[in-house]
Amino acid sequence: MPTSIQELESTKAGRKGLIHRLKNFRSSTPYRIIRRYPILPVGIIIMLILMAAFANVISPKDPLDSDLAHVKSPPAWLEGGTTEYFFGADQIGRDLMSRIFHGARISLMVAGIVLGAGGSIGIVLGIIAGYSGGFRDELIMRMVDMAFAIPFILVALVAAVVFGASLGLVLILLSMFSWPPFARQTRGLTLQLKEMDYVAAARVAGASPLRIAVRHIAPGLSNIVIVLATLQVGGLILTESVLSFLGIGIPAPKPAWGSMVADGREFISTAWWISVMPGLAIFLVVFAFNFLGDWLRDHFDPRLRQL
Amino acid sequence: MARFLALRVIYMFLVMIGVSIIVFGLSRMAGDPRYLYMTAGSRWSQEVWDARGRELGLDKPMVVQYLLWAGNALTGDFGDSLWYQRNSLDIIKERMPATLQLSGIAYVLAILVGVSLGIASAVKRGSLLDLFIRGFALVGQAAPPFWLAIVLIYIFAVHLGWLPTSRRGDWTNFVLPVITLAWLSSAGIARITRSSLLEVLDSEYITLARAKGVGRKSVIFKHALRNALVAPLTVAAVLFASFITGTVVVETVFAWPGLGRLAVDSALNNDFPLVTGITVIFAIIYLLSSLAADLLYAYIDPRIRIY
Numbered sequence: 191m192p193t194s195i196q197e198l199e200s201t202k203a204g205r206k207g208l209i210h211r212l213k214n215f216r217s218s219t220p221y222r223i224i225r226r227y228p229i230l231p232v233g234i235i236i237m238l239i240l241m242a243a244f245a246n247v248i249s250p251k252d253p254l255d256s257d258l259a260h261v262k263s264p265p266a267w268l269e270g271g272t273t274e275y276f277f278g279a280d281q282i283g284r285d286l287m288s289r290i291f292h293g294a295r296i297s298l299m300v301a302g303i304v305l306g307a308g309g310s311i312g313i314v315l316g317i318i319a320g321y322s323g324g325f326r327d328e329l330i331m332r333m334v335d336m337a338f339a340i341p342f343i344l345v346a347l348v349a350a351v352v353f354g355a356s357l358g359l360v361l362i363l364l365s366m367f368s369w370p371p372f373a374r375q376t377r378g379l380t381l382q383l384k385e386m387d388y389v390a391a392a393r394v395a396g397a398s399p400l401r402i403a404v405r406h407i408a409p410g411l412s413n414i415v416i417v418l419a420t421l422q423v424g425g426l427i428l429t430e431s432v433l434s435f436l437g438i439g440i441p442a443p444k445p446a447w448g449s450m451v452a453d454g455r456e457f458i459s460t461a462w463w464i465s466v467m468p469g470l471a472i473f474l475v476v477f478a479f480n481f482l483g484d485w486l487r488d489h490f491d492p493r494l495r496q497l
Numbered sequence: 498m499a500r501f502l503a504l505r506v507i508y509m510f511l512v513m514i515g516v517s518i519i520v521f522g523l524s525r526m527a528g529d530p531r532y533l534y535m536t537a538g539s540r541w542s543q544e545v546w547d548a549r550g551r552e553l554g555l556d557k558p559m560v561v562q563y564l565l566w567a568g569n570a571l572t573g574d575f576g577d578s579l580w581y582q583r584n585s586l587d588i589i590k591e592r593m594p595a596t597l598q599l600s601g602i603a604y605v606l607a608i609l610v611g612v613s614l615g616i617a618s619a620v621k622r623g624s625l626l627d628l629f630i631r632g633f634a635l636v637g638q639a640a641p642p643f644w645l646a647i648v649l650i651y652i653f654a655v656h657l658g659w660l661p662t663s664r665r666g667d668w669t670n671f672v673l674p675v676i677t678l679a680w681l682s683s684a685g686i687a688r689i690t691r692s693s694l695l696e697v698l699d700s701e702y703i704t705l706a707r708a709k710g711v712g713r714k715s716v717i718f719k720h721a722l723r724n725a726l727v728a729p730l731t732v733a734a735v736l737f738a739s740f741i742t743g744t745v746v747v748e749t750v751f752a753w754p755g756l757g758r759l760a761v762d763s764a765l766n767n768d769f770p771l772v773t774g775i776t777v778i779f780a781i782i783y784l785l786s787s788l789a790a791d792l793l794y795a796y797i798d799p800r801i802r803i804y
Contacts, residue, residue: 339512340519341783343742344776347764348520351772352527428641432746435643436761451644455750458647459655466651469644477639 228485234478242295249288250274253445257283262461278463280453286467289445293468296446297475300360301426305419307365312372313415317403319373320380331377334370342367342429350438360439364426371422375414383410413490421483424476431472447472501795509784516780517570520773521563530555533769534576570777576770580763585774589756593778596755600744602671603678611683612729615690619725620717622695630687637684642743646677646750674751678743682736686729693728697721730794737786741779 224230241248251257263279264270265286277286319330346363353359383389384407392406433439434448442449447468454464524530531549535541541549554562569575575585618630636645653660653673660669697703698721706720707713745757752758756775763771 335508336512336515338738339784339787340516341738341741341780343745344760344779345519345523347760348523348769348772348776350764351767351769352523352533424639428639429742431641432643432742435641435746436749437765438761448641448643451641451647455647458651462651462655465644465647469641469647472641472644473636473639476641477635480635480639 228482231478231481231485234474235482238294238298238475238478241291242298245291245295249285249291250276251285251288253284253289253292254443255284259283262457262464264461265463265467277467278461280450280464281457281461286450286463289450290447290468290471293445293447293450293471294475296440296444297427297430297472300357300364300430300440301423303361304364304368304426305422307361308368309372309415309419311365312369313376313408313411315369316373316376317380317407317411320377321384321399321403321407327377330373334373337367337370343432346433346438355433355438355441357440357444360430360433363433364429368422368426371418372415375418376411379411379414380407383407417483417487417490420479420486424479424483427472427479428476498795502792505788505791509788512784513780517567517777518563520776521566524566524769524773525559525562534579570773575774575777578763578768578771580766580768580771585771588759588771589774589778592754592756592759595753596744596748596757599671599674599748599753599755600678600740603675603743604682604740606675607679607682608686610679611686612690612726614683614687615729616694616717616722618687619691619694619698630691633680634684634687634691637680637682638688640681642677642681642746643750645680646673646747649673649677650750670751674747674753677750678740678747681743682740685732685736685739689729689732690725694721694725697725727794727798730790730797737783737790741783 257279260272260275260279261283262281263272263275263283265278266273266276268278275285275287277290279285280289315330315333319327342363345367349359349363384402389402389406392402397405430439431446431448431451434446435452437449437452439448440446450468451465451472454461454466454468457464524533527533530553531541531546534549534553550556554565557565573586577583578585578588581588614630614633618627621627650673660672694717698717703716703721706716711720741757744755745760747753748755748757749761756779760772760775760779762768763775
């Protein structure tokens with residue numbers, strides 16, 4: 191009988207047993223629950239929302255305060271790190287953890303506002319296109335095609351030169367490029383919904399097109415809109431971080447995650463945590479939203495599979 | 498097919514006009530456009546100021562101004578770069594080969610890796626390999642491109658010292674930028690290939706082929722793959738757009754002397770003529786590539802040709 195894990199692994203039977211245990215784990219109850227429900231992503235998203243909501247309460251320091259005594263102080267678990275600066279400090283001694291908390295606020299706010307603006311424009315245009323058809327449909331759908339065909343990053347670069355980088359510009363640019371998917375999907379579903387008997391009944395009863403759109407078609411769109419919005423959050427946070435990283439997004443000293451990664455670029459050989467920590471935050475959040483979006487899509491609207 | 502081709506080319510020109518109107522429109526939206534053509538801190542005498550106004554047609558209606566600008570752009574004249582004090586197009590031409598080399602290699606690699614990973618993961622569905630490939634794709638889709646690049650630099654250049662961190666040189670300089678760029682794109686391709694191959698493998702003609710005794714390999718590669726590969730092709734155009742963003746980011750992180758980095762640098766230098774030049778050139782490359790993708794798609798899937 192092998193007595194230790196090392197001994198167990200060293201025998202051939204033991205190695206087989208390890209693979210067997212791995213397979214066992216994959217059919218065990220906890221694993222099946224994790225696979226069936228998006229517990230991990232929902233956990234990350236709840237944490238993100240809490241971080242953003244209570245950023246000024248839970249942050250150990252002011253995100254803009256620099257302390258020259260702690261320049262490039264490493265994270266707490268590394269040699270030389272202090273728990274005072276748990277994720278370490280950046281090149282001018284600002285606490286990374288506090289900056290990440292406040293960065294969460296910026297990321298969520300950008301995603302929320304852009305989704306609100308882009309989503310409502312897209313839904314309204316999509317319903318108009320799908321319900322009225324004809325010339326309006328043609329015009330709106332060509333606009334959608336156009337918006338898909340124009341490389342976003344290039345327009346953002348030109349706009350940054352003309353107007354100068356600012357939070358408002360980021361919001362406007364992202365909104366301009368986030369409505370087309372909503373319009374396209376909404377239109378497709380509206381085309382189906384307007385053939386429904388209950389819509390015909392409403393029309394016979396004398397309901398105006400506006401009333402039909404708001405009371406009879408819009409409620410049917412909720413699934414598709416929720417799935418699409420969740421799938422878009424990750425992309426929006428990613429795009430915002432790219433703009434901020436390049437220096438054409440949210441201007442310093444606001445702690446946007448993208449610009450925090452850019453700050454640490456020069457110090458990658460001496461203080462990797464300045465770049466890696468905020469980048470990890472972006473990665474986890476985008477991953478969580480993508481994963482949750484996929485899950486919602488598969489469960490509520492498998493028709494969207496090709497998205 | 499000829500009709501489809503003609504429509505597609507006309508459409509491409511329409512989008513090109515759309516891009517040019519956006520770029521031109523932006524230049525006229527923030528005060529006097531002459532400031533955009535002025536090096537920061539310099540002063541123009543009244544005569545120069547008036548002469549530049551006449552050149553830009555500021556005394557004429559907007560349409561004439563646009564035509565003047567577009568006419569110049571068509572002949573490759575975007576104005577002299579404010580930063581380099583030379584013709585913008587010449588600078589663009591010098592930087593072009595570096596970008597084409599990097600993105601060409603990365604694109605081919607992304608497609609090869611993406612498609613083969615997608616196939617492997619669909620064929621071995623549910624295996625550990627499948628799990629690993631899906632993890633790879635998930636990272637590629639959720640990780641911010643700049644962060645992935647920085648982490649790779651930290652591991653392979655700073656920590657292990659195997660590869661150079663940046664700039665252009667021999668083949669070792671290609672490894673990290675190409676891997677970063679290809680990883681991001683191959684993730685999407687792998688996911689789409691996987692889901693589309695799984696869908697095809699579920700269809701009746703595959704069951705029939707299996708039932709009549711066709712070998713497993715033959716079923717996958719001869720029967721299923723031809724249909725399954727149509728889906729990844731449809732996203733080729735969308736992929737090009739993210740590829741441009743990727744090029745811009747990767748060139749910036751790796752100090753690659755290409756167009757993407759030049760675009761960011763000139764945006765940060767407020768070099769309006771150069772930024773517009775790069776935008777227009779990038780847009781042309783982008784539209785030509787998506788035209789090529791569309792034609793390939795129409796060639797493979799005849800249903801598309803009926804427009």
